[in-house]
Amino acid sequence: MGLHAYLTLSALVFAIGLFGVLTRRNAIGILLGIELMLNAVNINLVAFSRFTGDLGGLVFSLFTISITVAEVALGLAIVIVIFRVRKTVEADRLDLLRG
Amino acid sequence: MRILVWLPLLVLGLPFASFLLLAVVPPLRRTGRGAGVISILAIAGAFLGALGVWTQGFRTESRWEWIPADGGPMATVGILVDPLSAAMLALITLVSLLVQVYSLDYLHDEPARGLGRYYAYHSLFAFSMLGLVLSPTFLQMFIFWELVGLCSYLLIGYWYDRPAAARAAVKAFWVTKLGDVGFVVGIVMLWGTTGTFDFTTLFAMARENQIPAEGLTLTLFLIYLGAVGKSAQFPLHVWLPDAMEGPTPVSALIHAATMVTAGVFLVTRAQPLFLLAPDVMGIIAAVGAFTALLAASMACVETDIKRVLAYSTVSQLGYMMTAAGLAAAAAGFFHLLTHGVFKALLFLGAGAVIHAVGTNDMFRMGGLGRAMPQTAIVFIVGTLALAGVPPLAGFFSKEAILAGVWQHGATTLFVILALTAFLTAFYMFRAVFLVFFGRAHAAGHPHDAPWLMRGPLWILAILTVAIGLRYAIGGHGDDAHPAPGWLAPFSVVLALSGIALAWAMYQRGAIEPAALSRALRPIDFMARRRYGLDALYGGLYQAFILGFSGLIGWIDRYFVDGILNVLSAWTLRGGDGLRRIQTGRAQDYLYGVAFGVLLVVVWFHWWAQ
Amino acid sequence: MIVETVGFAVVAVVLLASSLAVVLTKNLFHAVLYLAAALVSTAGIFLLLASPFLFAVQLLLYAGGVVTIVVFAIMLTERLVGERIAQTSRDIVNGAIVAAAVLVAVIGFLVQAPAMTPPATAVAEQTVAIGKALVGPFAVPLELLGLLLVAALLGAVYFARAED
Numbered sequence: 001m002g003l004h005a006y007l008t009l010s011a012l013v014f015a016i017g018l019f020g021v022l023t024r025r026n027a028i029g030i031l032l033g034i035e036l037m038l039n040a041v042n043i044n045l046v047a048f049s050r051f052t053g054d055l056g057g058l059v060f061s062l063f064t065i066s067i068t069v070a071e072v073a074l075g076l077a078i079v080i081v082i083f084r085v086r087k088t089v090e091a092d093r094l095d096l097l098r099g
Numbered sequence: 100m101r102i103l104v105w106l107p108l109l110v111l112g113l114p115f116a117s118f119l120l121l122a123v124v125p126p127l128r129r130t131g132r133g134a135g136v137i138s139i140l141a142i143a144g145a146f147l148g149a150l151g152v153w154t155q156g157f158r159t160e161s162r163w164e165w166i167p168a169d170g171g172p173m174a175t176v177g178i179l180v181d182p183l184s185a186a187m188l189a190l191i192t193l194v195s196l197l198v199q200v201y202s203l204d205y206l207h208d209e210p211a212r213g214l215g216r217y218y219a220y221h222s223l224f225a226f227s228m229l230g231l232v233l234s235p236t237f238l239q240m241f242i243f244w245e246l247v248g249l250c251s252y253l254l255i256g257y258w259y260d261r262p263a264a265a266r267a268a269v270k271a272f273w274v275t276k277l278g279d280v281g282f283v284v285g286i287v288m289l290w291g292t293t294g295t296f297d298f299t300t301l302f303a304m305a306r307e308n309q310i311p312a313e314g315l316t317l318t319l320f321l322i323y324l325g326a327v328g329k330s331a332q333f334p335l336h337v338w339l340p341d342a343m344e345g346p347t348p349v350s351a352l353i354h355a356a357t358m359v360t361a362g363v364f365l366v367t368r369a370q371p372l373f374l375l376a377p378d379v380m381g382i383i384a385a386v387g388a389f390t391a392l393l394a395a396s397m398a399c400v401e402t403d404i405k406r407v408l409a410y411s412t413v414s415q416l417g418y419m420m421t422a423a424g425l426a427a428a429a430a431g432f433f434h435l436l437t438h439g440v441f442k443a444l445l446f447l448g449a450g451a452v453i454h455a456v457g458t459n460d461m462f463r464m465g466g467l468g469r470a471m472p473q474t475a476i477v478f479i480v481g482t483l484a485l486a487g488v489p490p491l492a493g494f495f496s497k498e499a500i501l502a503g504v505w506q507h508g509a510t511t512l513f514v515i516l517a518l519t520a521f522l523t524a525f526y527m528f529r530a531v532f533l534v535f536f537g538r539a540h541a542a543g544h545p546h547d548a549p550w551l552m553r554g555p556l557w558i559l560a561i562l563t564v565a566i567g568l569r570y571a572i573g574g575h576g577d578d579a580h581p582a583p584g585w586l587a588p589f590s591v592v593l594a595l596s597g598i599a600l601a602w603a604m605y606q607r608g609a610i611e612p613a614a615l616s617r618a619l620r621p622i623d624f625m626a627r628r629r630y631g632l633d634a635l636y637g638g639l640y641q642a643f644i645l646g647f648s649g650l651i652g653w654i655d656r657y658f659v660d661g662i663l664n665v666l667s668a669w670t671l672r673g674g675d676g677l678r679r680i681q682t683g684r685a686q687d688y689l690y691g692v693a694f695g696v697l698l699v700v701v702w703f704h705w706w707a708q
Numbered sequence: 709m710i711v712e713t714v715g716f717a718v719v720a721v722v723l724l725a726s727s728l729a730v731v732l733t734k735n736l737f738h739a740v741l742y743l744a745a746a747l748v749s750t751a752g753i754f755l756l757l758a759s760p761f762l763f764a765v766q767l768l769l770y771a772g773g774v775v776t777i778v779v780f781a782i783m784l785t786e787r788l789v790g791e792r793i794a795q796t797s798r799d800i801v802n803g804a805i806v807a808a809a810v811l812v813a814v815i816g817f818l819v820q821a822p823a824m825t826p827p828a829t830a831v832a833e834q835t836v837a838i839g840k841a842l843v844g845p846f847a848v849p850l851e852l853l854g855l856l857l858v859a860a861l862l863g864a865v866y867f868a869r870a871e872d
Contacts, residue, residue, distance in 0.1 A: 006753070006757070007818050014810070015811035016727040016807070019803045022689055024731070039746065061762060062765060063853055066853055066857065068774070069774060070857050070860035072774050074863050077867035077868045079785070080867065092684060098682055098683030693807075696810060696813075697809055
């Protein structure tokens with residue numbers, strides 16, 4: 001199995017995640033899409049690490065995973081706060097910044 | 100020898116120091132009378148110094164570089180003391196001192212704050228006027244020339260909350276400025292052809308015929324225009340009567356004795372140059388004589404006592420200018436000095452009367468001779484001097500002018516001036532009879548002014564008599580123009596007949612004033628309307644200045660503002676359009692991010708390699 | 709070799725299928741479960757890439773931690789709103805076009821890149837090596853990560869506190 005197979009797989013997962021982020025109405029759904037995209041990034045990092053023999057990729061993906069966990073915790077907390085205030089988690093209606 | 104320089108500088112510096120002190124130390128200025136005392140002390144010191152300069156009779160020049168340039172300084176400042184400026188120094192400091200003392204009581208109802216301002220202006224004026232007469236160069240003279248104009252503006256508008264005073268101040272400023280434009284253009288043109296502003300150098304060049312004759316007439320005419328504005332010559336005399344809106348002491352100092360004579364002083368000072376341009380001299384003399392007659396005729400129909408004196412001043416300035424224009428500058432200058440003394444006396448006397456009765460209208464005064472005997476006496480002394488009755492000061496100076504005119508062979512001008520002398524005696528005694536004799540109209544109990552006001556009046560009256568006696572005993576100082584023997588009796592007859600006419604009309608009632616008015620209907624009609632000049636200037640002002648500013652205003656409103664409005668409208672519309680991009684939905688922004696990523700990718704793909 | 713190929717194919721298919729399910733399913737709760745499946749299959753990929761340590765981290769943190777938090781969040785919001793949250797999508801065509809464009813762009817890079825073969829042997833004692841790297845050259849980022857986690861913890865507590 002060559003590097004290309006892993007990178008292609010990762011690109012596919014990334015595109016699927018991007019699609020989810022762009023189309024989901026629910027804020028939690030958007031967060032799920034982001035998780036997918038970050039996951040694709042991790043696949044890339046680990047694959048490069050494996051194929052170049054550099055340990056840095058592994059350490060980086062380790063950091064990515066940890067940061068993702070923090071991001072998810074915070075993101076969901078924000079979603080809950082928004083839900084309390086606006087009584088909705090639909091991203092369409094969260095347009096206070098509209099010009 | 101150092102004192103030769105330092106004494107005039109001290110005279111110049113004391114009023115300036117006083118002005119600086121009052122200008123930059125507001126608490127001092129707000130004391131009012133305290134400020135007055137400081138200013139008076141300064142001008143008294145200056146007066147003593149000026150007396151020293153004058154009596155020593157020395158002549159000195161000092162210069163300091165002002166604008167250095169390659170090949171010698173382009174401009175210098177300094178002082179030039181000669182008999183001419185020394186005499187002016189004495190006159191200016193004397194009248195300034197007396198007027199400032201007089202003002203302490205005259206304006207004693209003023210708020211302290213305003214009084215401090217008044218004295219600060221006075222100190223500045225004294226400094227400026229002294230600087231003007233001490234100037235050794237045209238450039239320095241012009242600077243002080245403008246400074247006295249500024250002081251005149253400030254003091255005419257002293258009661259700036261009165262619309263009439265504010266208007267008069269602006270009018271005086273504008274009208275004199277009209278002449279000043281000519282003045283500055285003239286001195287620059289003169290500098291262009293000769294390369295110097297310096298009087299001494301210029302006079303030396305004039306003696307040796309080194310000044311190019313080409314264009315000199317125009318140059319000197321332009322310089323003369325400055326004198327026309329400042330000395331209220333026709334056709335720029337209209338500001339002076341209006342300037343009477345200022346406090347009376349100001350009128351006495353600035354608009355009778357000192358500033359308005361600056362034009363005469365200029366022509367006298369630059370006499371060697373003017374002699375090179377006979378045409379300009381002719382104009383100066385003709386305009387002077389015409390002004391004298393015109394102003395005298397207007398004084399005959401005026402009812403405001405201060406305006407009578409103002410027209411009289413214009414008329415006497417015309418006298419001086421005529422003399423200066425006929426190469427009898429010494430006689431003109433002599434008249435300037437004597438006139439300065441007795442016209443200040445008349446103004447201060449009028450001020451005492453106005454102070455007592457609270458009106459300017461002569462027809463509402465009357466019989467004041469009994470109530471204010473001292474004022475009446477000094478006023479009559481001044482009037483006799485102005486009318487030219489011997490042995491008072493005015494007689495000799497006026498006779499000197501008439502002699503000079505006669506010697507020069509200008510018969511027409513002589514006739515005009517003689518007629519003016521007759522009218523002068525008439526209108527002055529008209530004022531005297533209306534104010535001090537006849538039936539009393541004034542309400543209340545008018546009485547002589549307090550001693551601070553009376554003192555200056557008496558000093559000036561005594562001076563008027565003393566100068567006259569000095570010449571009556573010592574003979575004429577001016578030997579260049581020996582008077583023909585019949586001239587003295589002739590002038591006395593003129594003066595007395597004018598007085599007699601006034602007596603017949605306003606005291607005796609033998610001639611009805613209205614009947615005379617009817618007999619001279621056209622002149623009376625025109626004189627009462629000031630020969631339409633004010634209306635003409637008002638119309639021109641409106642037509643040109645207001646029309647022009649209206650045009651500018653239109654361009655500003657519709658053209659300049661239009662461009663800005665279009666620009667701002669476009670900006671607004673553009674912003675409104677761009678606003679719609681901001682939907683506020685995070686996902687829409689994400690499309691932007693995705694497009695950005697694509698752009699970077701495409702760029703890498705095709706261009707980066 | 710054949711085992712690895714087959715394993716990759718299976719795991720890849722599961723990963724792609726569950727990822728699609730995450731973004732397409734209507735039921736939010738199901739989406740989270742599909743995400744868990746996707747994360748687990750990613751862990752499988754890590755195993756195929758000879759990274760057992762990351763395999764463990766992925767299972768523990770992602771499949772264990774993240775999925776649990778998300779499930780909590782969904783249940784919390786559904787309890788608050790009192791009804792099951794429908795998971796609808798919008799602008800599907802636009803999203804698909806943009807996502808496809810990004811995909812094409814990335815694939816475009818890939819086809820140009822030279823093929824690489826893995827080194828003969830994987831890093832021995834991988835866990836030990838990672839541990840040494842974390843306290844060695846990556847010590848400062850590790851400390852910063854700790855700081856970030858504390859900040860995130862405080863932030864989450866602040867947001868989620870009871871309203872007063």
